[in-house]
Amino acid sequence: MLLAYLPFMVYPYDFFRTGVAALWVVIFLWTTVAFFWFTRRFFPGRSLKHAFFLWLVVWAQAVWTLTKLPPYWILSVFFLMPVSFLENTAKPGHVRIFSKKVLKYFFERALAGIGFAGFVVLLEFIREIGEKRLGIHAFEQPAGLLLVISAVAFLWKNQPYSGRTQSQSIEAELGAGPSKPPLMKRKQRPGKG
Amino acid sequence: MNIKRLVVATAKYLFLVLFLCLLAAILYAAQLLRR
Numbered sequence: 026m027l028l029a030y031l032p033f034m035v036y037p038y039d040f041f042r043t044g045v046a047a048l049w050v051v052i053f054l055w056t057t058v059a060f061f062w063f064t065r066r067f068f069p070g071r072s073l074k075h076a077f078f079l080w081l082v083v084w085a086q087a088v089w090t091l092t093k094l095p096p097y098w099i100l101s102v103f104f105l106m107p108v109s110f111l112e113n114t115a116k117p118g119h120v121r122i123f124s125k126k127v128l129k130y131f132f133e134r135a136l137a138g139i140g141f142a143g144f145v146v147l148l149e150f151i152r153e154i155g156e157k158r159l160g161i162h163a164f165e166q167p168a169g170l171l172l173v174i175s176a177v178a179f180l181w182k183n184q185p186y187s188g189r190t191q192s193q194s195i196e197a198e199l200g201a202g203p204s205k206p207p208l209m210k211r212k213q214r215p216g217k218g
Numbered sequence: 219m220n221i222k223r224l225v226v227a228t229a230k231y232l233f234l235v236l237f238l239c240l241l242a243a244i245l246y247a248a249q250l251l252r253r
Binding site: 064067068069072076079080083084086087088090091 | 231251
């Protein structure tokens with residue numbers, strides 16, 4: 026989502042037009058996901074990825090021609106795409122069209138789109154306040170928002186009173202308690218001879 | 219069996235051609251609407 030936001034940092038738009046651009050990106054994301062979900066089995070096996078990129082490039086060009094939205098708006102859509110979108114492991118042919126799985130999948134995509142639009146509007150709001158009300162010059166450039174994002178990320182990683190220190194979180198993520206370090210476990214295994 | 223496979227493959231390539239036509243139509247329509 027952060028990568029998808031990067032093009033928005035350099036748009037010379039005001040609050041309203043940024044919101045419209047974010048809305049357009051989200052609607053196009055939903056259209057693309059729906060289109061390729063239902064038509065991917067009709068493409069010859071190898072050409073699906075090429076068709077997907079051609080689709081993105083053509084729409085980037087068409088929208089650029091029509092609305093003067095900068096051509097790199099398509100990067101936001103590309104980075105918002107689900108990772109497993111075009112992999113061979115996902116086989117929609119085995120899923121019924123109106124089954125719960127499909128509903129869940131599209132619900133997740135819808136949530137991702139709404140979340141992205143909200144994220145863009147929130148950061149634009151922060152930029153407006155920082156630039157116009159507080160008069161901070163850094164917010165006229167991407168630097169101000171990068172600073173805000175890094176500060177939020179730093180605070181998120183170091184939450185006080187969360188009941189866990191950072192080392193405990195790392196141990197929990199590795200799946201090994203302090204009494205069973207993975208290296209010691211490996212050493213205890215019998216060797217070949 | 220072979221005929222079915224052949225028909226499916228042909229239909230897929232036809233679909234690809236249709237898809238490319240759709241993309242060309244999108245670009246053409248954008249150019250027309252711009253004027």
